[in-house]
Amino acid sequence: MQKRETFSLKLPDSLGYFGPYGGRFAPESLMEALLELEEAYKKAQKDQHFKEELEELLKNYAGRPTPLYYAKRLSSLLGDKKVYLKREDLLHTGAHKINNTLGQVLLAKRMGKKRIVAETGAGQHGVATATACALFGMECRIYMGELDMERQALNVTRMQMLGAEVYPVRVGQKTLKEAINEGLRDWVINLHTTHYVLGSALGPHPFPMIVRDFQKVIGEECREQFFKQEGRLPDVAIACVGGGSNAIGFFYGFLSDPQVRLIGVEAGGNGEALGEHAARFASGKLGIFHGTKTFVLQDENGQIASTHSVSAGLDYPAVGPEHAFLRDLSRVEYSKVSDTEALEGFFLLSQTEGILPALESAHALAYCLKICRKLPKGAIVAVNLSGRGDKDVNQIAALQNKGQRV
Amino acid sequence: MIGRIEKTFLELQKDRIKAFIPFVMAGDPTPEVFLNIVEILEEAGADILEVGIPFSDPLADGPIIQQSAFRALKGGMHIDRVFSLLNIIRKKSNIPIVLFSYLNPIFRYGIERFAAQAYDNGADGVLIVDLPPEESLEGINFLEKKLDRILLVTPATSPLRKKRIAERTRGFLYCVSRNGITGLQKELSKEAYELVKSMETLSKVPLCVGFGVSTPHQAKTVASYADGVVVGSALVDELARIVEGKSTLEKFKEFAFSLAKSIHQEQKDN
Ligand SMILES: Cc1ncc(COP(=O)(O)O)c(C=O)c1O
Numbered sequence: 001m002q003k004r005e006t007f008s009l010k011l012p013d014s015l016g017y018f019g020p021y022g023g024r025f026a027p028e029s030l031m032e033a034l035l036e037l038e039e040a041y042k043k044a045q046k047d048q049h050f051k052e053e054l055e056e057l058l059k060n061y062a063g064r065p066t067p068l069y070y071a072k073r074l075s076s077l078l079g080d081k082k083v084y085l086k087r088e089d090l091l092h093t094g095a096h097k098i099n100n101t102l103g104q105v106l107l108a109k110r111m112g113k114k115r116i117v118a119e120t121g122a123g124q125h126g127v128a129t130a131t132a133c134a135l136f137g138m139e140c141r142i143y144m145g146e147l148d149m150e151r152q153a154l155n156v157t158r159m160q161m162l163g164a165e166v167y168p169v170r171v172g173q174k175t176l177k178e179a180i181n182e183g184l185r186d187w188v189i190n191l192h193t194t195h196y197v198l199g200s201a202l203g204p205h206p207f208p209m210i211v212r213d214f215q216k217v218i219g220e221e222c223r224e225q226f227f228k229q230e231g232r233l234p235d236v237a238i239a240c241v242g243g244g245s246n247a248i249g250f251f252y253g254f255l256s257d258p259q260v261r262l263i264g265v266e267a268g269g270n271g272e273a274l275g276e277h278a279a280r281f282a283s284g285k286l287g288i289f290h291g292t293k294t295f296v297l298q299d300e301n302g303q304i305a306s307t308h309s310v311s312a313g314l315d316y317p318a319v320g321p322e323h324a325f326l327r328d329l330s331r332v333e334y335s336k337v338s339d340t341e342a343l344e345g346f347f348l349l350s351q352t353e354g355i356l357p358a359l360e361s362a363h364a365l366a367y368c369l370k371i372c373r374k375l376p377k378g379a380i381v382a383v384n385l386s387g388r389g390d391k392d393v394n395q396i397a398a399l400q401n402k403g404q405r406v
Numbered sequence: 407m408i409g410r411i412e413k414t415f416l417e418l419q420k421d422r423i424k425a426f427i428p429f430v431m432a433g434d435p436t437p438e439v440f441l442n443i444v445e446i447l448e449e450a451g452a453d454i455l456e457v458g459i460p461f462s463d464p465l466a467d468g469p470i471i472q473q474s475a476f477r478a479l480k481g482g483m484h485i486d487r488v489f490s491l492l493n494i495i496r497k498k499s500n501i502p503i504v505l506f507s508y509l510n511p512i513f514r515y516g517i518e519r520f521a522a523q524a525y526d527n528g529a530d531g532v533l534i535v536d537l538p539p540e541e542s543l544e545g546i547n548f549l550e551k552k553l554d555r556i557l558l559v560t561p562a563t564s565p566l567r568k569k570r571i572a573e574r575t576r577g578f579l580y581c582v583s584r585n586g587i588t589g590l591q592k593e594l595s596k597e598a599y600e601l602v603k604s605m606e607t608l609s610k611v612p613l614c615v616g617f618g619v620s621t622p623h624q625a626k627t628v629a630s631y632a633d634g635v636v637v638g639s640a641l642v643d644e645l646a647r648i649v650e651g652k653s654t655l656e657k658f659k660e661f662a663f664s665l666a667k668s669i670h671q672e673q674k675d676n
Contacts, residue, residue: 015540025509025536027466028558029585031567171472172462181465188466189586191562288509289463291536301484302514303462 011322016205019328021321024205026291029188037195038206040111045213050106057102061135062092064099064217068225068382073352080377083368084234085355085385086222086250095358095387096218096246097128101197103214105132108195115139115190118197119183121148121176121242122313122360123155124387125199130164132197140164143182145174148312151395173306176242176316180290200243201320204291208321212248219253222382230380236261236371239384240363241334242278242313244320246386251332261333264323265367267309268336274299278307279336280319281327287318294321310339310399311359311392341366346389346396358387359396410502410530411554411577414453415612415633425634426451426625426669427614428641428662429506431458431474432491433483435649443645444495446659451666452501456533456636459488459507466535468589470639473646485515489527496528504531504556504577517545521552531556531577539574556580559605561597572608578634579609583617589639591618594627602632622668629672637665 011018026034044050058064066087075083088096101118108116116138120126126142133140142159146168149156159166172178180203187196201211219237226233237254239247241264254260269277277283280295287296289304297305297317309315326332337345342359345366350356357365361384368383375381389396408416418425428447433440444455460475460483467475492503505524512520512534524532531554537543539557549555554577559568562585572579583598584591602613615628616636628635644661647653 023541024538025541026538027535028538028563028571029466029560029582029587031538031540032560032562032564035564177463181463184465185468185587191585285514288513288536290465296510298510298514300514302511303479303484304510 011325012205012209016209018208018322018325021292021294021324022205022208023293024291025288025293026204027188030184030204033187033191034204034206036111041107041206041210044107044110050110054103054106057106058099058217062098062102063090065221065225066090068222068229070229071353074349077352078369078372081372081375082380083372084380084382086218086382087385088218088246089355089357089361089385089388093124093128093131094390095124095128096215096249097125097199098131099217099249100199100211100214100245101125101128101132104195104197104210105129105136105138108138108197109136111195113138113193113195115194116197117141117143117183117186117194118199119143119176119179120155120199121145121179121315122311122358123148123152123159123391124313124358126164126166127155127158127162129197129199130159130162133164134162141186142166143169143179143186145169145176145179147174148176148179152312152391153394155391175307175312177304200245201248201322202243202290202292202318208292211245212252212322215245215249216252218246218249218384219251221253222250223253226382232380233257233260234380234382235259236263236375236379237382237384238263238265238364238368240265240314240360240386241319241323242316242360244323246384248320248322250384251326255331262331263367263371264332264334265363266319266334266336267311267314267363268338268341269308269310270339275306276308277336278309278314278316280317281334282336284317284319289318292318292321294324295319310342311363313358313360314363335367337363337366337370343396343399345369350389355385356389356393357385358389359392361386362389409554409577410500411454411504414502415578418453424629424632424669424672425453425612425614426666427454427456427616427634427636428452429456429458429616429636429638430641430645431460431471431478432488433460433478433481434474434642434645435477436481437487437491440491441494442655443658446655447662448499448501450659450662451670454502454504454634456504456506456638457488457492459485459505459511461508461511464508466587468587468639470590470643470646471588474642477649485511485520489523492527492529502530503528504533505529506533506535509534509536513543517543518548521545521549525552530554533558533580539571550576558582559601561585561601568605569608572605575611578612578614579605580636581605581613581615581632583615583619586617588617590620590643594619594624598628599631622664625665626668626672629669635669
């Protein structure tokens with residue numbers, strides 16, 4: 001048992017594989033850029049100065065460490081259970097995404113790049129990228145699906161005010177997947193000047209590794225906080241899984257602690273039919289998409305399926321490859337909650353604790369509510385509150401006006 | 407036994423003629439019109455045919471070929487139907503056919519099954535855009551036995567990888583004219599010329615240039631230094647204009663003829 005888990009900590013292998021998942025399935029036009037990035041990242045990792053600069057930024061600019069908060073009132077509703085929230089929502093810009101963008105933009109600067117492009121779904125990664133670009137004086141363009149621009153309008157304005165150009169993507173279902181396509185196309189065209197800041201633990205090697213490494217601070221911090229605050233580790237740790245960056249960063253700190261049950265929560269959307277959800281592990285098939293081999297929602301002809309989730313950040317047809325491997329190892333369990341359940345979670349946390357969670361994070365919360373019923377008395381549950389819900393208030397208000405039961 | 411692609415180049419090279427390689431998406435705008443277009447292209451003098459298998463997320467393609475894929479998908483195109491179309495083409499024609507695809511549809515179909523069926527239905531080569539030579543997948547060795555697997559180099563490809571790719575590619579080497587995606591361009595970059603020159607000593611197979619060759623004039627320029635010229639977006643754009651009612655098959659035919667002529671006559675003019 002122990003051996004297996006320590007083993008997974010050393011991944012990916014030199015070709016970017018997590019067991020059978022991952023790899024670098026990129027068009028030739030991107031191969032050299034990916035190799036250059038991998039090389040630069042390896043060098044940066046060994047550079048004490050890079051490490052210190054990033055740590056300093058995370059601490060004094062982004063606001064790390066984030067608190068581990070015991071949600072007493074919420075817990076009291078759940079019987080004799082203790083729910084802790086890892087407060088990534090309190091970070092500068094309002095989500096865990098800034099951990100990764102500060103790291104990657106710093107790296108891009110070392111590589112001599114002048115321009116940054118990124119995709120965004122919920123807008124949090126876009127805002128975090130635009131922020132890092134403002135901080136480092138880099139030109140910034142964010143690709144965003146038109147549907148997402150509507151439902152996350154506040155974040156569009158934020159990005160623009162930060163000096164970034166938000167480029168609407170009007171192809172296909174006009175969400176995250178198309179935004180990534182467009183971002184990658186831009187990168188291909190502008191290889192020499194530009195770095196592509198991928199926002200989740202996805203895509204071709206080395207992205208899943210780099211993003212995880214920049215996010216693993218969440219779990220490492222949280223583990224220490226548990227020892228300090230509770231004298232022990234949680235029994236269960238839960239995170240939502242879009243591409244999988246907040247979840248992998250959170251879980252990573254606990255991988256070698258077999259007593260901590262790890263649960264990733266996908267978007268169950270409106271139902272089981274293809275196109276109604278983004279639960280890749282529930283009905284996705286092994287495939288290769290956006291440069292990585294993993295579980296992908298697709299039709300029987302290998303065409304990538306459309307997805308649905310009330311939360312833009314989870315609305316994506318592929319899951320990060322390391323998650324697929326952790327699932328094979330039975331180290332992490334994956335489940336899903338529906339749009340409605342997520343909205344219930346959103347309101348419950350807002351009204352019992354005075355914390356508006358991001359709709360993405362509300363999925364993790366909703367699952368926490370479900371599982372707490374089944375856990376023994378005294379159980380401790382940690383939920384990664386990956387972001388705050390300010391960006392979602394207009395969308396939720398609109399849903400309420402449409403008479404959705406929320 | 408030598409394959410159709412190799413044979414075609416040997417014959418062309420005897421007469422010092424360069425290859426005209428049009429790209430069209432299978433089933434765009436409909437299977438019937440697609441077959442019609444293939445006939446026109448052959449009549450115009452196409453030497454090798456590149457046939458796209460449509461994919462929902464063609465990230466190496468610009469808007470013109472993206473829309474072409476979406477039209478084909480909307481019409482219900484998928485791999486088995488592409489094979490049926492090849493079969494129909496093969497009944498009348500011996501033109502070498504290269505399939506151009508993204509990996510996931512082939513992966514889902516089964517790589518070995520794909521290779522066997524493609525071969526049986528008359529395909530000669532395959533170009534899988536997002537499968538770099540470094541990646542190995544079950545079934546790829548079998549595929550490489552059945553079909554010429556064509557690889558790409560771009561102006562960004564490093565000397566080390568250029569060498570490896572040149573050793574591995576079969577049929578021909580696809581030299582991407584610029585760092586970028588497919589689509590039209592006003593002017594050809596010098597990069598394309600430099601790329602071809604840099605590959606000449608490395609490659610044992612013909613060097614063909616594609617991505618963005620937009621006009622007969624550009625095609626002629628490319629034909630002056632490469633063994634073949636791939637024209638995709640420009641033809642597909644003309645097709646899109648037919649779909650929109652802004653052009654006709656007659657005009658498409660004229661355009662195909664002028665491309666073929668400028669490529670084939672290049673040597674004579676020199
Ligand atoms: C607050 C928040 N949580 C979670 C996600 C999902 O992404 P990931 O799975 O990479 O953490 C997003 C993505 O936009 C987000 O904004």
